[in-house]
Amino acid sequence: MREFDEQPSQYERYDQRYAGLPVAEVPWQEDGEPPAAGSAAWRLNASTFDDDLPDLIAESFDWFFEHVDTAKVTAIVIGGWEDSYEDDSSHIVQRLADEAGRLPGLRSLFLGAMSPEDCEISWIQQSDIAPLLEAYPKLERLEVRGGSGLRLSPVRHESLKVLRFETGGLPGEAVRGVGACELPALEHLDLWFGVGMYGGDATVGDVAGILGGGRLPRLRHLGLQNSEIQDDLAAAVAAAPVVARLETLSLAMGGITDAGVEALLSGQPLTHLRRLDLSYHGISAAMRARLTAALPGVDIDLSSPDETYVAVSE
Template structure:
């Protein structure tokens, strides 16, 4: 399943900040769009640092509500900044981007950079620089196949964050350790892509225990534990997880969910209180998919069972986003 560019963020449509020399057109008001910055192509006239400075000098930075960083800030087929350099740019601009509420780091597609090669670093300093941030999404993890530096999430206290998403093909366990040690009392929506061990996943179901307990995330109502090569194990843990009783949405799609995982869900605690259960990209048999529907749809649960892949003769089952 290919990764697409994000069409919007924080309820705002994405608008690409123009390159120098682009045809002059009126720019939208600063707070009406999610601004996307992408530069650093070898054919571009400016590197990302220059692109960033021109953005801050052109758009009213205090009015910017949502920001999407693409190639140039995070490499791909471009001459990009390191994760630390990008975090430093963001931190230095915090006194100008005073209205920033949402941030998406590394909006790159497979055509621009394979997911396992989108390099991230410690994203906690960004949250420290923006205490009013409500939404943070991070795409990418390591420098490929789990080697070298990669995504980190140092323990942090943040009273404003409502949405936190990690999209990657291999989640390091220490990200979950940092999350468990953090204080995020307002967090309502947590979406974690665990990924595939072959592409750097070291996180295990055991590392998810503090999330599944839920006591450290009192406001959590929407939970995604997706894109896992251990999706059946995740489903079995979710089946008895205390946090599930207060969720309105549960997303367990994108991974290698089989009849065994679905059986564990059906045999566990009731899920009839959910508004939605997302299992898209799954490997359930037709009879099991029907059992899930019959168990939950009469209670008004919206179920997504779309996107069942054909079994690959050589690779077998696979997660939606790995390499």
């Protein structure tokens, strides 16, 4: 699961590739027969503005289950749905949960793969995604774009390896939910916090369950990113038990400053890291030099300097 060294973009619609597979659009509209069920990631879409798409996501689901041998499907991308800026994702979560028996091979799922041209990230209305984990005990990868209404009721899941939330405003309730989950197989966790203007009310205290690491024994990558409190998160990470087992750490996209780097250098050793991503930052040249000298064996991403704002908000 070491496939995220480069920061994924909120512009990515996953309409070409996802989870290592070429994407097949639902409903299939190209010439010829659709690909074999297990050889593609299936992208379900709906739009009230695009004449080439169904108005309702339910129509895409109906076509999918009628025309595809879904027992062999391993990856699904949910793009847009009807009025995604007003209607939340709960009906999609419920449909997927209800159809779990017809998707026994599902291992990778992206919910809300819309670019800003489709729907701004802060406008995407999400819901409680715990039913997906409950319905798919063998799911290994779950990614969600959009933070409005996003929740994760505490669950135990034995198989999940990758969990990623891309948001312009991440509710503290969602962060606490992640920390309260028992995820013994999780290797990769990314959280984009966003800004308060768009519902990003998470605090450093909300991350305590994650930083303790007790429920995440196999975590190897942690991304606490895209935050207005990036320096405070860095200070919390500096003393966090979970850090000792990490291979990669990202505090990118939030304009971390010298204060955050000072906290990192004053905390526990980070020389065991393979990679440290501090891109999109406000770190001075002197502090950059000090950091690279202190961590000579670590691949440190210090690209996009002099960016002191949250990278992704609206």
